[in-house]
Amino acid sequence: MRISMTVNGRAVSGEVEPRTLLVEFLRNQLGLTGTHVGCDTSQCGCCVVHVDGVSAKSCTMLAVQADGCSVTTIEGLAQGGKLHPLQQAFHEHHGLQCGFCTPGMIMSAADLLQRNPDPTEHEVREWLEGNLCRCTGYHNIVKAILAAAQTMRGMAKAAE
């Protein structure tokens, strides 16, 4: 089947089988290997991307379901050569170790912050329920997300 979508702002199309998962299309056909696969039961969140602006587990979606959609992956998050505040905060607050969960964590957190620009620590931890990290103990991930939220609120204010 032929599908077309916008990925990180670029129009792409490709030939897929009906059973091809979105994550397989992104990784294998588009070479966007920043989106990872950490499980086979939709539990780990290593594969989170945005589909039409909303976070989604790309291992749990067929590529054909994203036909005509706009998809953002971790590779498309930095704009104009500038890191997204979440990327910057993960770096500054040591929110990653092996880096395998990181793309999913950041994409998931980005969706949280667009829904709730000023989350509490508790809200951040609850939101991350669908993202596993085995390295960091979550401590610095939570810290990074709270810091990024603050930066983004500051940016939003400055833009007003």
Add this chain to the structure above:
Amino acid sequence: MAEKGIGARVPRKEDLRFITGRGRYTDDINQPGQAYAVFVRSPHAHARIKRIDKAPALALPGVLAVLDGQDVAADGLGNLICGWLVKSKDGSPMKMGKHPLLAQEKVRYVGDRVAVVVAETLAQAKDAAEALVVEYEELPAVVDLAGAHEGPLVHDEIPNNLCYDWELGDKAAVDAAFARAHHVTRTELVNNRLVPNAMEPRAAIGHYDPGQDAFTLYLTSQNPHVHRLVISAFVGIAPEHKLRVVAPDVGGGFGSKIFIYGEECVVLWASKKIGGRPVKWTAERSESFLTDAHGRDHVSRAELALDKDGNFLALRVNTKANLGGYMSTFSSCIPTYLYATLLAGQYKTPAIYCDVQAYYTNTAPVDAYRGAGRPEASFLLETLIDQAAMEMRMDPAEIRRKNFIPKTAFPYQTPVALVYDTGDYEACLDEALRLVDYAGFPARRAQSEKNGKLRGIGISCYIEACGIAPSAVVGSLGAGVGLWESAKVRFTHTGKVQVLTGTHTHGQGHETTFSQLVAEKLGVPYEDVEVIHGDTEKTPVGMGTYGSRSLAVGGEALVRACDKIIAKGKKIAAHLLEASEADIEFRDGKFTVAGTDKSKTIGEIVFAAYVPHNYPAGLEPGMEESAFFDPPNFTFPSGTYVCEVEVDPQTGEVDVVKFVAVDDFGNVINPMIVEGQVHGGLVQGIGQALLEGVRYDAGGQLLTGSYMDYCMPRADDVPSFEVHTVRGTACTSNSMGVKGCGEAGAIGAPAAVINAITNAIGVRVEMPATPERVWRAIQSRPMAKAAE
């Protein structure tokens, strides 16, 4: 201190590629002409293979090869090995069951490799794997330690499934001490079996190049040189000089990626079998659960003898350890030399005896998982001490303090083989009690009680032996390899530095830490240092990363390579500055003639070494030095962890409300990275205490085979932590004074959590302390019974 030198909280160099999705993990790599491998695995815990019919699989489109145990045997490939020979009490060597790359005759656990299918696409390989016909004759299985001694034989030639019956310590002295004890505290406990669960599943790409008659293996490894060694010397797929092993970015290991498994070997061999096309395999998470080496799985009896004042007189421990169906690469040393040697803990217990029986069962192999043996020792000792304190009506902090090895007693020879070089256990205890506000606990407990909650506080004072390891020592104990480490420092013409290390970073941040070290030592900008690791073709031979060894052993090799650079630089500087070599001093990147302002920067010296137009006669040009370092001893990080929990008596739910960790890691290069290591270890330890546990059913089927059944700690299961690294006691086994920090959290946390729960509800609950277990324990309390 250089701005980004030793002691600075430098954000990590390696982050940029990961936060932008440009990491390069094994599964991210694709090679032209690549084929895909899928393994056919045993659905039975124990069975004889009666017949394999490859024809239906071979007939399917895209299938390139179907290989089984007979093909492995026909090609004369060797078995996987356990590299540490443990001897039983009677001097006999451990009994190592054969561990073939693909099962021959029998399968010994659910998930055991029976055959591999290689096809043009992954989907075709999967379809063909389903079509392969394997007929089994099911055999009765032995699944847990309770049934192991009398159970059906996992390896027909190994009686009672007993791999070894090992001992350590002075039994007679222990018996004598028990005979005169005022009080004896006794317990039985289980150290629950865990799945390491690095978030990146194992993966490999094997490639045989017929033109070069050479092999390349990309894989998820913590120690690529050890993979190369075993695959070459024991499995025999390729001679060592014709095998390149590359471990690119690796998504966590925690021990599970140390080992030489069958799958990675098979894809390498399969590439040759299909004429030299690359063959790729990536584990699905279900395969990881079934086949990554599990951790822990001990059942122990422990007794502590005390005098009337609460001084420890002796400790007696018997442990049964589950090895699974086969011996994994380092499995034998985990429940012995990495376990029983730690039973002294932080205490001056004069007599200790431990014996360990290791059994085969029809379960996945068990080997090192973060902490490896040391968490088991620490958990046993620290929960036993709390029980003793309770029985003798002593404060848990005070009974520990009373028995600590005093800081004036170092170096200290324990009764279980180790010599601790330095430590100050009281300093960590005091700091932890202060930070947690120990004195204020009764008020917090009363407050919780008002809210209908039971509050408890638990202390755990851990020690670990890491910086693995002095080769002669481990050799005398049965290790088949040396455990030194290597480093090379290479300057370029323009004064930039490449550091090549034999260690491997898979989350630990070596690229940053080692750059800080070199920046400090050589006075070059941190940004000018590039750390290269993980490729046997580029780096010097190294033993890899585990056992919190990379900085304490690998970092010291790096320091020594830098020292050689400085020594050579002095010769060149003396020549250029027309001074005697003895008068040259090196500081902050400058070679200076002592007492003058005549100097040359290290950049000028390096340039002179590569453009030796005006150069000392007889000195080799170039600026590249290597060093190997074999540590004189282990390192001994220690600390005190204090956990506070609130238990809901209605549901049995445990909430970790406070966790304070105070560690003595000696000197610290990058405190930010060190704290991160502790955070991660703590959550693995809390996971073990509250959530995680492998369950097999009576027939040997894995019940906890996915993230839906195996409870991983999630962000909302754990609190934020207070992690403090005290101004430590410098380690004496390396010039930096560092001890290693990778495993501490996982070692110290379980006992702190369990002791806190016991303190809250009055009964000790086995790990994982699930709400159900806690609730039942609450119901079983004498008080609850009385109320009925």
